[in-house]
Amino acid sequence: xxxxxxxxxxxxxxxxxLAAAFATLARAPVMLTDCDVDAxxxxxxxxxxxxxxxxxxxxxxxHVEETSCVRCGTCQQACRFQAIQSRAxxxxxxxxxxxxxxxxxxxxxxxxxxxxxxxQRGYWQKGIxxxxxxxxxxxxxxxxxxxxxxALLRREARRLAEEKGCSIMITDGPPGIGCPVIASLADATxxxxxxxxxxxxxxxxxxxxxxxxxxxxxxxxxxxxxDINPAMTDALHRLAEKAQVHWLGCIRYSSAFxxxxxxxKTILEIDTxxxxxxxxxxxxxxxxxxxx
Amino acid sequence: xxxxxxxxxxxxxxxxLSVNLxxxxxxxxxxxxxxxxxPNVHLFLPPGGAVQQETVTCPHPVVDVARCxxxxxxxxxxxxxxxxxxxxxxxxxxxxCHGCGRCLRVCSSGALAEAPRGVGVLRTWSFEQxxxxxxxxxxxxxxxxxxxxxxxxxxxxxTPVLVDAPPxxxxxxxxxxxxxxxxxxxxxxxxxxxxxxxxxxAVARQLKKPFGVILNRADGQTGTVEAYCQAENIALLxxxxxxxxxAEASSKGQLVSRVLxxxxxxxxxxxRSMERMMACTNGSY
Numbered sequence: 001x002x003x004x005x006x007x008x009x010x011x012x013x014x015x016x017x018l019a020a021a022f023a024t025l026a027r028a029p030v031m032l033t034d035c036d037v038d039a040x041x042x043x044x045x046x047x048x049x050x051x052x053x054x055x056x057x058x059x060x061x062x063h064v065e066e067t068s069c070v071r072c073g074t075c076q077q078a079c080r081f082q083a084i085q086s087r088a089x090x091x092x093x094x095x096x097x098x099x100x101x102x103x104x105x106x107x108x109x110x111x112x113x114x115x116x117x118x119x120q121r122g123y124w125q126k127g128i129x130x131x132x133x134x135x136x137x138x139x140x141x142x143x144x145x146x147x148x149x150x151a152l153l154r155r156e157a158r159r160l161a162e163e164k165g166c167s168i169m170i171t172d173g174p175p176g177i178g179c180p181v182i183a184s185l186a187d188a189t190x191x192x193x194x195x196x197x198x199x200x201x202x203x204x205x206x207x208x209x210x211x212x213x214x215x216x217x218x219x220x221x222x223x224x225x226x227d228i229n230p231a232m233t234d235a236l237h238r239l240a241e242k243a244q245v246h247w248l249g250c251i252r253y254s255s256a257f258x259x260x261x262x263x264x265k266t267i268l269e270i271d272t273x274x275x276x277x278x279x280x281x282x283x284x285x286x287x288x289x290x291x292x
Numbered sequence: 293x294x295x296x297x298x299x300x301x302x303x304x305x306x307x308x309l310s311v312n313l314x315x316x317x318x319x320x321x322x323x324x325x326x327x328x329x330x331p332n333v334h335l336f337l338p339p340g341g342a343v344q345q346e347t348v349t350c351p352h353p354v355v356d357v358a359r360c361x362x363x364x365x366x367x368x369x370x371x372x373x374x375x376x377x378x379x380x381x382x383x384x385x386x387x388x389c390h391g392c393g394r395c396l397r398v399c400s401s402g403a404l405a406e407a408p409r410g411v412g413v414l415r416t417w418s419f420e421q422x423x424x425x426x427x428x429x430x431x432x433x434x435x436x437x438x439x440x441x442x443x444x445x446x447x448x449x450x451t452p453v454l455v456d457a458p459p460x461x462x463x464x465x466x467x468x469x470x471x472x473x474x475x476x477x478x479x480x481x482x483x484x485x486x487x488x489x490x491x492x493x494a495v496a497r498q499l500k501k502p503f504g505v506i507l508n509r510a511d512g513q514t515g516t517v518e519a520y521c522q523a524e525n526i527a528l529l530x531x532x533x534x535x536x537x538x539a540e541a542s543s544k545g546q547l548v549s550r551v552l553x554x555x556x557x558x559x560x561x562x563x564r565s566m567e568r569m570m571a572c573t574n575g576s577y
Contacts, residue, residue, distance in 0.1 A: 011302010011459040038462040041484040102392030141494035144463040175302040176329035179434030198543030200332040214432045229543040261482045
């Protein structure tokens with residue numbers, strides 16, 4: 001099974017637009033997954049027919065039972081995340097944003113006044129799209145465990161892809177190089193790195209390539225908005241050669257990306273020049289990975 | 293005054309705003325780069341002189357095999373699955389450890405001790421009147437909030453502080469936003485920009501921080517971001533127009549407010565709007 005994960009390091013370089021375009025170009029049925037779980041946008045372009053929402057539970061939160069608590073403060077001293085705070089009335093309360101869910105407070109409480117609950121952190125759902133199947137998730141704003149939600153989506157995607165006989169799995173990845181990105185790499189056969197020709201884009205692409213090397217995942221790279229800074233595009237080309245990253249090509253700077261978003265369409269349905277750039281990158285990717 | 297510059301969607305111009313605000317400040321100012329997975333401030337405000345550096349560590353358990361009875365109490369206590377017992381032997385997985393110390397508390401044979409593990413690096417330097425602090429997560433590490441919290445905890449500044457947050461709306465963003473007094477949310481006039489703005493607004497509201505919106509790449513199409521802000525009674529503090537020259541200058545690591553001086557007043561105006569926002573405590577934001 002081909003499992004391509006679209007990543008960028010830096011945010012806003014065009015991962016989602018490229019994922020939607022790739023999904024329309026692949027042989028149906030396609031398994032398309034949006035793994036940017038704390039700012040998922042891919043559904044806005046492809047407008048799926050949604051299945052039911054499935055709640056996502058992960059991690060723990062501590063809760064102080066007011067009636068059993070004698071306010072001794074033992075838990076406050078044990079908590080390394082400064083999550084237990086005294087309210088104005090002296091009652092101890094857990095700041096849910098700071099609570100790491102480790103349960104140390106529960107271990108030390110001499111009065112068994114602390115309970116741990118497993119809260120809902122978001123939801124995930126399946127969808128049907130015109131070129132196959134779609135998986136989407138939404139982490140609650142401010143919630144933790146985005147990596148676990150990404151891992152769940154990747155697992156479900158693989159299962160669904162096998163069940164439905166999909167020819168390929170295309171994943172729209174999260175920005176950065178941290179926990180959700182690492183989770184999205186599980187079993188990926190290729191990373192498609194979409195970089196921006198800027199000093200930020202270069203710096204971030206370089207870190208992502210180093211991460212991919214650690215996980216022994218092959219990388220292919222394309223440059224979006226290449227003509228904003230042709231010298232930096234050349235620098236990215238040299239970086240690709242040096243790091244043995246497969247060069248896919250360039251996409252020109254165009255307002256068509258914004259137009260496509262506003263019309264809820266993929267870039268292929270809007271501007272012919274940009275669409276040609278994207279099609280060429282797709283072809284190069286197919287040849288490189290022997291996907292037909 | 294500590295202001296967090298956040299966005300929800302990536303690539304909307306958080307760093308562009310942060311670095312240009314910092315060098316358009318009237319006096320000295322601190323800028324903390326909390327996008328520890330991909331820190332970019334250093335490309336715009338490079339060190340003029342000495343750089344101070346320190347390692348961010350997280351404690352993790354180490355096993356004294358001679359004392360361990362393999363009772364499994366620590367394995368059961370660890371809610372992050374950072375310890376496992378396999379065929380009567382205890383194994384640790386440092387990359388899963390959150391450094392809470394619960395395993396040590398439940399160990400009855402004194403077989404566990406803690407050792408620090410480097411997860412990232414903090415660097416500080418000066419650029420003109422700007423004191424820059426940067427957090428940098430080690431490649432392959434997942435624990436970004438630990439580095440963000442370490443950076444925010446080390447910086448005691450009497451000057452105004454700007455915090456360049458990571459994209460998204462998850463725990464990393466909370467770690468950056470929670471330490472601040474107010475928030476600027478940078479967005480763009482696209483469906484993605486609007487959708488992710490609504491999520492970032494939810495985080496700012498949950499944390500009870502005053503916030504305002506900066507619209508970047510405004511292209512004159514009267515849009516949905518304005519309508520959303522109006523309907524939600526959110527202050528739209530300023531609009532930076534869509535201008536290819538801004539993208540080109542930023543791509544070279546240049547400061548837009550310097551190389552395109554016509555934009556300097558924009559950043560000065562954002563400072564004034566921010567100060568007004570922070571002075572306004574009646575909850576209208």
